[in-house]
Amino acid sequence: MARIWAGTDIGKTHHHCVVLNAQGERLLSRRVLNDELELLALLADVLALDEDVVWAVDVADGMAALWISVLLNHGQHLVYIPGLAVNRASAGYRGMGKTDAKDATVIADQARMRRDLTVLRPDDEHAIELRVLTNRRTDLNADRTRRINRLRGQLTSIFPALERALDLGNVGPLILLTSYQTPAALRRVGRSRLETWLRNRKVRSPEALAEAALEAAGRQHTAVPGEKITAQVIHTLAKEVMSLNEQITEIDKLIAARFRDHELAEVIASMPGIGPLLGAEFLAATAGDMSRYGTADRLASLAGVAPVPRDSGNLHRPRRYHRGLQRVFYTSALISIRNCDDSRRFYERKRSEGKRHTQAVLALARRRVNVLWALIRDGKCYRIDLSGTATA
Secondary structure, rough: OOOEEEEEEEEOEEEEEEEEEOOOOOOEEEEEEOOOHHHHHHHHHHHHHHOEEEEEEEOOOOHHHHHHHHHHHHHEEEEEHHHHHHHHHHOOOOOOOHHHHHHHHHHHHHHHHHHOOOOOOOOOOOHHHHHHHHHHHHHHHHHHHHHHHHHHHHHHHHHHHHHHHOOOOOOOHHHHOOOOOOOHHHHHHHHHHHEEEEEEOOOOHHHHHHHHHHHHHHHHOOOOHHHHHHHHHHHHHHHOOOOOOOOHHHHHHHHHHHOOOOOOHHHHHHHOOHHHHHHHHHHHHHHHHHHOOOOOHHHHHHHOOOOOEEEOOEEEOOOOOOOHHHHHHHHHHHHHHOOOOOHHHHHHHHHOOOOOOHHHHHHHHHHHHHHHHHHHHHHHOOOOOOOOOOOO
């Protein structure tokens, strides 16, 4: 049992640390620069008060990474309390204002009273690399989505028929928009020259794309005010989306290579519906260490696929869960319905019981948590025997 508790309110440039004893009395309160030398000095001062200490933080990555690494490298016991939990708990403490010192006090006091907080442990280099790469891919994908939405908006403002005709998720329409953005420009080039132009740039099905573009051009003969400058913006946005597509392709290769190097890659990838990307996201979130969660039930709860009871007796999805893990299990369950007979039969059985599509997929995702947990625990791959039954 710890004798003191040190809560740190994490900030970008400075952190604030408050230390409490078993009676909740404040022993230390200090604002410290997010710098290794100052953090080491804070660690030494807290350990001088008592070496039996539990540390707590409200951020588990990013701007807290250096402080967490310092604590873990010195063998300290560190727990994580989500910022939302800190904000809700703050209402029960004295004072109406929100200050770093108050938040640090709340963090320390919650760590003193609660026994259900997540213990932070060092991650291996593989998991950290996969986390960095998958987070970068998420950022790139979000940037691509924003630019495609802007591209659609700009194209709709001057040429709505073409916007309706193009699937901007494919590279062919993007290549088209790098040179032709207006009805007049498409009519001038003509179908034959447009097909040749697209074919020379290795666009798939150039005939169909040229036909769709020329049909849209034939439906509009009005030049919209601002068309010329808008066409330039469309050209730039199309180039940016193509560049982001290339970056995502490259990072997918990196992710796949790093995932295959992991000792659990074969086991995880043996699960139907889990490829290198989803497998990498799973390892980035869990490091493949199931002992952190104790049971498959806790992992399912963290992933947001285990329903929790209401007072009325009904079940609902949890409000707090790891969105990345939920994506892994939900998306892989959807994929497995298409390519795994066992998953499809389970899904159809749930549908026949009256569950909606989403409920049936979540039920399958929950079942798959147990299966993946057992595979990792036993170090065995998922297999289908000759009778069609899934085995580990």
